[in-house]
Amino acid sequence: MKKAIFRKFVWIILLALLASNLVFCLMMGGRNLRQTEEDLLDRLYMIDYALDYTGDVEQEIQEICSIEGNENIRVTVLTADGEVLADNGVPDDEQEQMENHLGREEVQQALKEGRGFAQRYSSTIHQQMLYAAVQTEEGYILRLAVPYEGLFTYLRILIPAALTGIAVAMAASFFMAERLARSITTPLNEIAAELRKVDKGEPEIFMKHYRYDELNVIIDAVNQMSAEIGGYVKKLELERIIRQEFFSNASHELKTPITSIKGYTELLESGLVTKPDVQKDFLGRIETEADRMTNLINDILMISKLETKDVQVEMTKFQIYPLIEDVLSSITPMANDYGIKVVTECKPLTVKANVQQIQELLSNLLVNGIKYNKPDGIVRLTVTADQEDMILVVSDTGVGIPKEAQRRVFERFYRVDKGRSKKMGGTGLGLSIVKHIVSYYGGSIKLESQVDVGTTFTVRLPVIAE
Numbered sequence: 091m092k093k094a095i096f097r098k099f100v101w102i103i104l105l106a107l108l109a110s111n112l113v114f115c116l117m118m119g120g121r122n123l124r125q126t127e128e129d130l131l132d133r134l135y136m137i138d139y140a141l142d143y144t145g146d147v148e149q150e151i152q153e154i155c156s157i158e159g160n161e162n163i164r165v166t167v168l169t170a171d172g173e174v175l176a177d178n179g180v181p182d183d184e185q186e187q188m189e190n191h192l193g194r195e196e197v198q199q200a201l202k203e204g205r206g207f208a209q210r211y212s213s214t215i216h217q218q219m220l221y222a223a224v225q226t227e228e229g230y231i232l233r234l235a236v237p238y239e240g241l242f243t244y245l246r247i248l249i250p251a252a253l254t255g256i257a258v259a260m261a262a263s264f265f266m267a268e269r270l271a272r273s274i275t276t277p278l279n280e281i282a283a284e285l286r287k288v289d290k291g292e293p294e295i296f297m298k299h300y301r302y303d304e305l306n307v308i309i310d311a312v313n314q315m316s317a318e319i320g321g322y323v324k325k326l327e328l329e330r331i332i333r334q335e336f337f338s339n340a341s342h343e344l345k346t347p348i349t350s351i352k353g354y355t356e357l358l359e360s361g362l363v364t365k366p367d368v369q370k371d372f373l374g375r376i377e378t379e380a381d382r383m384t385n386l387i388n389d390i391l392m393i394s395k396l397e398t399k400d401v402q403v404e405m406t407k408f409q410i411y412p413l414i415e416d417v418l419s420s421i422t423p424m425a426n427d428y429g430i431k432v433v434t435e436c437k438p439l440t441v442k443a444n445v446q447q448i449q450e451l452l453s454n455l456l457v458n459g460i461k462y463n464k465p466d467g468i469v470r471l472t473v474t475a476d477q478e479d480m481i482l483v484v485s486d487t488g489v490g491i492p493k494e495a496q497r498r499v500f501e502r503f504y505r506v507d508k509g510r511s512k513k514m515g516g517t518g519l520g521l522s523i524v525k526h527i528v529s530y531y532g533g534s535i536k537l538e539s540q541v542d543v544g545t546t547f548t549v550r551l552p553v554i555a556e
Contacts, residue, residue, distance in 0.1 A: 107256050123220075126238065127207050130222035134234050137165060143228050148176040164219070168231035172197060179235070196223040197231055209238060277305055281312070335502075344386060347379035354379075389519040392450060393502070396526035403444045407555045410439045410448075410473060410480065417452045421460065425469070430460045436473040441480055442555040443531065451527045452482070454520040455547055459486035462545070478552045479533070485546040491539040499537065500525040524549075 141150055151165045155178045164179035172192025174180075180188060191197055199206025200223040208221045212235070220238030223231055277300045299306050354372045357363050363372060395403075414436055425432050441448070452471070459469035463486050472483040491499060495506045503518040524547075528535045531551045539545040 103259060104256070107259050111255075126220060126236070127222060130207075130220070130234050130236065131205065131224065133163070134222060134224045134232055137234070138224065138226050138232050141167075141232075143167075143226070143230060148178075151176050151178045162237060164235040166191070166233040166235070168192075168197065168233060170201070170225075170229050170231065172231075175230070191231075191233075194221070194223075196221040196233065199223070200225045200231055200233075281305075281309065344383060347383040347386075350379045351376050351383075386519070389523060392523050393519060393526055396447075396523070396530050403447070405442055405444055407440055407442045408445060410441055411436050413445065413449060414452065414471070414473065417449055417456065421453065421456055424457065425460050428460050428463065429465050430463050430467050430469055432456065432460070432469045432471070434471045434473075436471070437475060439473065439475050439480060440555040441551075441553040443551070443553040447527050447530070448553075451524050451549070452484075454524050455482070455484040455549075458520055459484055459488065459545070462486070463488035475554055476550070478554050479550045480553050482549040482551070483546065484549075485544060487544045490541040490543050490545055491537070492541055496537055496539060500535075 137154055140154060141147060147167050154160060155163060155165060166177040167175040168191050169175060172190040174188045174191060195208040196206035204225050206223045210219065212219045217237050218239055219235045221233060221235045223233040226232055299309060354376050358369060358372055363369055414434060418432060456469060456471065463469060467487040469486045474481045491506055498504050499506065500521050502522045505518050525535060528549055531553060533549060533551040536548040
C-alpha cells in the first residue's frame, strides 16, 4: 500500500507539472500571437502612410525594408482583385509569374473587415509565416509577413526551465509522498497490531484517534465493537461461573436426600431394624427425602425453562382470582400447621400470561411468608392494577431479612438461615424462581424488610389483558 500511494502521488505531481507547463506555453503563445498581430498592424499603417501608390511602389518597398529592423519583413502590395503589384520577398523577374492572391485567407478577411491575419507555410520562401493585411484608402491591399514559429519559439526557452522545475518538484514530491504514505500506513499498521491482540485472547482493545477522520470512524466502530465483545465475554464468563456454582450447589443439594434415602434403605434391607414403628418411621423419612428431591428437581427444571426464553410458553387469558383460590387451597394445610393466617384482597382482573408461571410465583411468595413467619402471624396478599401492570403485594409479620442479606436472597440456593431453611424443607430456589418469572415478563420486584417486623415483596407484571 505504501508503494502504491507513493507511485500515485508522484504521478499526480508529474502530470500536474506537465499540464501546468503546457497551459502556460499555450497562454504565452496566444498572448505572443496577439501582440505580434498588433505590431504588424502598426507597421502596416506606418508603411501605408509612407507609400506613394502613384510612384514606384516596388522601389519604395525596397527602401522601407532596408531600414534597420525591417530586414526580415516581407511586404506585398495587391490590387483589390488580388494581383501582386510589388513584393520584396520575390525577385523582380519572378513577380509577374506570381499567382493571384485574392483567395488568401488574410486578403479575404481584409476585404471584408478592413484587416486580416493568417498563419501558414510559405512555399515561396520556404518558411512558416504570420501574415497581416489591411485595405488602404486607395483600395489596395497592403500585406506584411514575418517569420513566426509561435509556440515552438517559447518551447525552446521554457523546456529547460520546465525540466529544472520538474526535477525540483519531483525531488520535493518524493519527500512529501514518503511522509504522506507513512502518515497513512503507520496508523493502519498500528490498528492491525491492536487487532491481532484478539488472537492472543485479549478481546478488549482500545485504539487512539488519528488526524484522519475517515480512520477515526473505523476506530470508533472497532472500539465500540471491542467494548461490546468485552462486555459479552465478561457476561459469558459470569454466566459460566454462575452455572458452575449452580450445578455444584444442585449436586450438593441432591446428594443430601439421596444419601439419606440410601442410608435408610440399607438399614431396612440389612434386617437390623425389626420394630414396625421404626420401619414405618424410616419409610416416612425416605418418602420425605424423595419429595424434597422431587421438589428440588422441579425447581431446577423451572429455572432452566425460564432462562431459556426461546422455549415455547403457552399464554392464555384468565381471571386472577380463581387462580389465587387454587393456590390458597394448596397452601392452607401448611398455613394451619404453622399457625399462620393468610388474608387476601384481590380486584377482579383478567391477565394474559402462563398459568403455571403465575401460580408458581404466588405459591413461592406465600409459602415463603408462611415458613419465615412468627407463631400466630399473618401473611397478606393484595392484588391491584395500574394501567397495564398487575401489582402483587405479599407481606408478612415474620422474622424479616437482615439488610446485608437482602441483595442476595434472589440468588440460587442462598439461605439467610441455612439451618432453619433445611429444617423446613426449602430448596433455596423459591425466590430465584420468582425473580426469573418477573424477569421473563419484563416486570419488576421490590423487597422491603425489617428484622423481627416482617417482609414485603411488591411485584409489577405487565400482563393485564386488553
